[in-house]
Amino acid sequence: MLRARSFNQLKMGTFLSYVSIGIQNLTAMIYTPVMLRLLGQDQYGLYQLSNSTVAYLGLLTFGFGSSYVKFYYDYRVQNDEEGIRKLNSIFLLVFLAMSVLCVIAGAGMVLSADFLFGGSLTPGEIQEVRILMVVLIITMALTFPNIIFDCYITAHERYIFQRMLLIMVNVLNPFIGLPLLLMGYRSMSLVMANLILSLLRVGLNVYYCVRKLHMKFQFKGMERGVLKRVGTFSFYVFLNEVANQINWNIDKMVLGAFQGAGIVALYSVGSQFNQYFINMSTAVSNVFIPRVNKMIAEGQGDDKLTELFVKIGRIQYIILGAVLTGYLLYGKFFIIKWAGQEYEGSYLIGAVIMLPTMIPLIQNIGIEIQKAKNKHKFRSVTYFLIALANLIVSIPLAIRFGALGSAAGTALATVAGNVLLMNWYYDRHVGLDIYVFFRSMLRPTAALLIAAAVGLCVRLFIPVDSWPAFIGEAVLFLGVYLLCLWYFGFSSDEKEQAERILANFKIKREEKNGADL
Template identity: 45%
Template sequence: MKVNQLKAGVILTYIQLIVGNIISIIYTPIMLRILGQNEYGLYNLSSSTISYLGLLSFGFGSAYIRYYSKYKVENNKNEIKKLNGMFITVYSVIAIVALIAGSVLILNVETIFKNGLTVSEINKSRILMSFMVFNLAISFPTSVFTSYITANEKFLFQKILGTVQTILNPFVMLPVLLMGYKSVGMVIATTVITLIYSGLNMWYCLKKLKMKFTFGKFNLSLMKEITIFSSYIFLNMIVDQINWNVDRFLLGMFKGTGAVAIYGIGSQFNTYYLNFSTAVSGVFIPKVNRMVTKSDDNKVLTELFTKVGRIQFIILSLIMSGFIFFGPYFIKIFAGEGYELAYPVALLLMIPVTVPLIQNLGIEIQKAKNMHKFRSILYFLIAIGNLFISIPLCKTYGIIGCAIGTSSTMILGNCILMNWYYHKKVGLDILYFWKSIAEFIPGLIIPIFSGITMSFIGINSISRFLGMGVIYIVVFSISIYKFSMNDYERELFRGPLLKIKAKLLSRQGGQAYDKNS
């Protein structure tokens, strides 16, 4: 059943991503045109600013899964109940702190953005941030229930609920936008949807999974251990906030909401890219923790690390190469005129992050081994470097300057130094990993050649864009399958197709039998 949950979790995650991206492709252009570039930029800026309050979670979510897995292996139900009670208590306190900190931030919006925003934009941003702070505060205690579902590997419920939320979101947002409520209406609708989603997660944990709590027995020694473990994850969170949000914050300070909107579109494509990678690795988090707890065999971990990395590379190389060849026209029809710079921004963010994305299972291996201290400190130092580099680049070169600052620091930290650490300290065989990834080179030659050819031909209509896109996907899939995939990957690719074929033949056989009868 757990194997089925893992497979179903990956498949449903990709269904959710594909459905979500299709909906986004249809919904976002409408939203952009209703809101306008400046108001979209204001919404984006407000969201990025409030996201810094997410740091108050201190990375406790990863710690919960780690300690839950430990107690589950030991079959210690009492400790699990204490863990649940402790996390609910801690996150409730954090929610109160978030409300207070958010209120202080909202009162000082004018001081922070007086050089980049108009008076009306400052007033509207206060309204947007108020709802966003409330939304964030509610998410802290309810995140314990989401972590509990993940720790129990109940991916079917989790992903189905997420897919339904993804589908319903635009059907709620569009009427709100069309009625003229714009960004304020959007953030109110988002809060309502989040409350419903969180309530369903709570119901599932309490009624279906029989989640139990023990309050009043606060384990200070365990809390200290969890705090030490989470402190380095907290540093990672700071890094992510700097790398993915500081550019919009700086652009809001120095260049205005229009620049934030353009950068936001480029960053949105990078977010899609990130999600497609974590869809695979995310469902393996509990398994990695169990493997480390039971044996901590580096050879077995390297094999899993490489197996997942190869699958991620297949998916990401298709997305990246396709975006390189078809991205400019896609952004033109997606966002409209005035967003051309979103293409180089997206590339500058996506290309260097490809390496850590195909290795992101290594992050979970580090956490399970309690060896994530180095990565956290390294990334923190590099993120600070990113901040100091991006400030002058933002003032001088604007949108592109911010993207260059983030890109250059990610190459140093993610691509070079972390591979050294994985190999020398964590115990993963990185040479074996990259040798295995290099096996994809023969399968990429034909798709790259076909993509260059299509670029020379040119894309000047939606029908040509769709036609060439389908051709490219088919060429890529056949070439990778024929020249690069191993037997395990071919079976993953071929298995669902054979099952569909078998079902169709079975139905045809049943219909033929009925007719003969």
């Protein structure tokens, strides 16, 4: 019964993840163009600059958030309920302390705004950045204690609640932000919407954990040794998070310091598509985090882990391959119509960032395997060093080539660290069979190449210069891709699973028609 419920949570969690991404993307398509026109390029650039600066405060979690599930399962496989209660208490106290530290460090950031951006922003713009940063810092401080509750829900594999909450947040965001924008609050509207939704999310998570999952704490008898073990494990997760912050946010800060708010806005629109790309990947892998930790806690071998690694990677590749190819074929038209002619340059920025990101995104369950095996040290140290190299390279590239130069620096860092070094490490030290992994991608790649060739040929004869042409050619591309997948791209297991889904859908539809009669 418990296994069936867990499987249903897994299936529905994955499905709702993509529903959430679909709603988020649909909301962005409708809301973002309105927002950009109401704000203007400079105001949007100020918001993104403030957001990317304050995002560094997220490093104050020191990697503890990514460590909870591993240690939870160490206690759970031993049925140690008291250990879990003490673990909850330790994490809650740690995150409360981090929340206080966030406010202190954030105050230093606000006071340093002149030093950081005085060379490219006007005094009025700097004052606006300060106000935006204050609200964003408060939001960040409030979300720190929420991490333990969010992790507890993940450890219990209650994905339906998590994804429904995310869907609600995505739907409510424009309904809160747009009225504030129309009232003239400009970029302040965006940060206030974030604050309100963060408060709502924290409150609902706490309620669900305490009332539905009966989460308990035991502050008496907490062991310092546990905190030391968690801290040692988390340090290398922290290094990895530092690297991620440098790779994904430093470009905006560098551009803000040397090029101004308008260039930050141009870069942000392109990198926004990369964020959607990342979200589509983690929609699958995130729901398998507890399973990976459980498999390793139970001592299952590398063959089983490679099998899971390949299975999840293929699902991600089939989806992300279509998204990336569609973006390359039709993205420029969409960005011009969606964001405005002045954002045409964002298309190339997005392409430069997304192309090298493809491989690490279809392998991101491997990160969780590393963590669960406590073999994440090499990755963290390597990423940190490469991120520093990215920073060093990106500054002169940003000064000379603007937003495109910053994107190129990030792409080079991704290829060096996330693609070349990590695949070597997976194969030699983590125990994952990388040859089997890439061989399993050959048939989906053939299906994708055929669909891309058809799409490119059609585009040469019928330019994508109107919405009917855009929709028609995109549908044609997806149709050819799905046909190729069905006839030779899918494995036998994937095809059987697709047939079961179609059969279940047909049965439910017939039952509904019968009920209507």
